[in-house]
Ligand SMILES: *[C@@H]1O[C@H](CO)[C@@H](O)[C@H](O)[C@H]1NC(C)=O
């Protein structure tokens with residue numbers, strides 16, 4: 001098993017060394033693919049300022065594994081490598097002065113262009129909602145279902161701590177393609193504004209604006225898209241977003257759209273208090289406390305703490321859902337996710353508020369596992385969502 005660590009010795013704002021960075025990363029990937037059984041420790045020097053090296057498990061991972069003793073997630077090295085890469089990339093992009101290095105992110109976050117020619121029976125186009133705030137979505141249409149009677153509409157919110165990634169990030173473009181194909185649904189993947197440049201509640205406003213736009217501009221969707229069978233789906237920060245957008249739109253009441261279901265994949269909630277899982281899995285990639293604290297601070301208004309109702313969604317500051325026509329909800333949690341206790345509280349709170357909610361637990365999985373199609377659990381999760389969609393539609 002290998003973890004990749006990218007070392008950037010400062011100077012990350014200089015233009016030309018970046019290319020070398022990526023070239024060497026790709027080079028490293030190829031090397032690891034070919035030599036994974038041989039490579040135990042290698043250092044590859046990059047001419048300018050960057051050094052990439054691999055080692056047998058990073059020190060941090062070892063500490064975490066020592067803490068969690070026998071329990072460790074068993075993941076293919078490819079998945080570990082991708083997670084480690086994303087985690088390290090976002091660590092370098094987060095500056096200590098609270099800003100994000102967009103040039104670094106844009107450069108290393110591999111993008112997929114919209115493609116109106118069907119690939120694996122899915123075609124995509126980007127639709128502008130409001131150019132003044134770069135609000136757009138990527139529309140995924142299942143080509144094979146062109147003659148189907150009616151297709152549900154999935155509005156999807158990607159994860160990334162409200163600070164990273166977008167619908168055209170390679171991984172999320174791929175996720176939505178899988179959704180579109182497997183669920184026989186039209187998928188709308190929302191490009192909401194990111195923090196810290198745009199703080200709370202911009203993301204919720206953007207989510208709501210896209211739903212209003214669809215409600216008033218039905219013609220942008222394929223003719224057989226059925227807005228009365230609309231689902232909100234989100235992972236991580238996107239799960240937080242899906243919840244808050246659901247509350248906004250059920251209060252607002254839209255004309256054509258009916259949100260009948262919500263799929264919350266490892267949603268990102270939190271609070272001042274540290275939960276048992278946060279403590280136990282400190283040092284986990286992507287969502288360690290150090291990272292989530294930084295990201296919440298970048299998201300929340302100045303002076304707020306993590307007990308803000310956007311974060312501590314089910315605490316005493318929370319709003320009363322009992323009178324709202326909140327959609328039926330499916331929540332996914334995983335056994336190695338530091339955020340799992342907050343996710344369970346969200347689920348318990350929905351139940352206590354009289355809502356129809358279901359929880360599915362993957363005991364051996366980590367945060368964001370479903371992004372990785374090589375994991376059988378990822379495919380399983382998609383089947384569960386498909387079931388949920390079918391059952392929810394049949395109940396309405
Ligand atoms: C934060 O640091 C970066 C890089 O050092 C700098 O370019 C940027 O202006 C700083 N921003 C603020 C708000 O201090």
Ligand SMILES: *[C@@H]1O[C@H](CO)[C@@H](O)[C@H](O)[C@H]1NC(C)=O
Nearest residue numbers: 271307312314315316317345
């Ligand atoms: C945050 O939520 C937890 C319960 O989920 C609660 O114990 C705590 O008091 C909350 N804090 C606030 C200020 O809502």
